[in-house]
Amino acid sequence: MSWSTHDIPDQSGRRIVITGVTGGLGFHTALELGRAGADLVVTARDATKAAETIDRLRREVPDVSVEDLSLDLADLGDVARAAAELTDRHDRIDVLVNNAGIMIPPYTETADGFELQIGTNHLGHFAWTAALWPVLRASDARVVSVSSLAHTSVRGIDLRSLTTEGSPRKYKRWQSYGESKLANLLFALELDRRIKAAGLGAVSLAVHPGISSTNLQKTGVEMGNPFAGSALKQVSKLASQSAAAGAWSTLRGATEESLTGGEYIGPGSLGGVRGRPQQVGTSSTAKDEDLAAALWTASEAATGVDFTV
Template sequence: MTFKFEDIPDLTGKVSIVTGANTGIGFITARELARKNSHVFVAGRDKERCETAVDKIKDETGNNNVEYLPLDLQSLRSVKKAAESFLNRKLPLHILINNAAIMTTPFSLTVEGIMDQFGINHIGHFYFTKLLLPTIESSAPSRIVNISSKGHTRAPDCGIDFENLNNPEAYGPMSRYAQSKLANILFSLELNKRLAGKEVYVNSVHPGIVKTELTRSVDKAWGIWTKPLVGLAKLLFFVSPDNGALTQLYCATSPEIVEKNLRAKYFVPYAQLEEPTVQAKDEELARKLWEFSENFVNERLKKIEEEDKAK
């Protein structure tokens, strides 16, 4: 193992946000950032679970600068409110880890009307990051880590089928998940290009196959018979959340990222560079994804504004 918790440098004075930090690798990531003295925001939807996580991190690390940031990634209204809540604090932001995700859920739409896996795993993080970006830039040197998956290799030949994202008959649960995880890598690619010349280091990560709650929807998508199989696989093959958090912690904190100028790279366990698929390196697809995401967000925000005026 090439990177350990002990290798995380002192983070005194650094401010971090970790989405989906109430459980799994998000929790471990937030805990270890706090252990090294970062001011950490645990961003998530479930108030009770997030506040429990905050208390546990404080108890385990002795760091009282750990806070809950309400964030529901399926709602642009919630994403905007979360970003504004943080920005109103007038704090810097040195580390943003877009960790939250859902996987292989039965087809449904987010509050804003886009396929749930794509909406939560990509669109919500896209908008959240954009809102925080001026502060991230002004806090440089800073890091953005987007948690992807080796599952991106299961995307269709076209990469992301924009026209059929909301077609429940077009793709199965895994292919829908794969497109959202491919989007995470492409977002990193395009964001890095738009940050040219800035000291903001954007990378994406496959954390490994980890024993977390990410598999909780598998039986709903494919049937109850899959539950014991997933349980057995977790027992035999999955890595612990502690190990699963290592690679994103490396990208978020290691001096090597700056020393080696590692940008728009794809990392796999543990803290190793790997080439993603050809689709994940397609700059034209990355540009198209950015434009699609931006147009979607702007259209929905306009609709929200109209709804608010009509009240």
């Protein structure tokens, strides 16, 4: 029997934090969780877009419980500020959805000097989760990390990209994107291993949306080539599923009570491109525990954060 949003259990009384809700996947994740009764905390970099998104949520679900939080994952100082603000507001988080991301921009650096994709997609979320960890651990929270099919396109991560000196190799936007999404998956699985080794009640798992029609591809490419951005979006429309369907994996990962950690949830049809969400396989590289441990150590050094589970 295939999963649908009707299978989402009542989320009343549960606080769910979602990064990056102004895009399609984040919005539809928030929308369905709001419909299920969750108390939402949603983050965005742009205050105007955040307000527009909340207005849209309230039009769809008039009684939704939602508050916004400014967060720029490309600025570690802002990550620390936002996490402190969130933990001042709330002493319980039931689910953390690490959804925000950036895709295939021209070479750009974060506020702290890291390549933008690894810095935003991985390091920002690593520091964010670490800063929230005392509350997440006390809440027996579920941490859902959004990865991508693109993680299969690379066979490793150049850990030099997690330094401000950066990797000496030529920048290739697709390669860097693939490595950042592999990092998301490695982080989720390593966090799961550490949680279980510590005997904690928290849960860590990963999801991916298949190929979904959102503004992520168009926005990333248009930073360097407007024509390529529009062309990629048209191709995506032909091969992909809707943003609402793309959010199904995240929604199942965030709410299915039988999941105990370490799972990877993604679309079950056409090689993972689209379809109802189910447990799916990962690349062999994503299972490399030595690489995951090395990535964790490099991430602590890069962010200046001691993430002791």
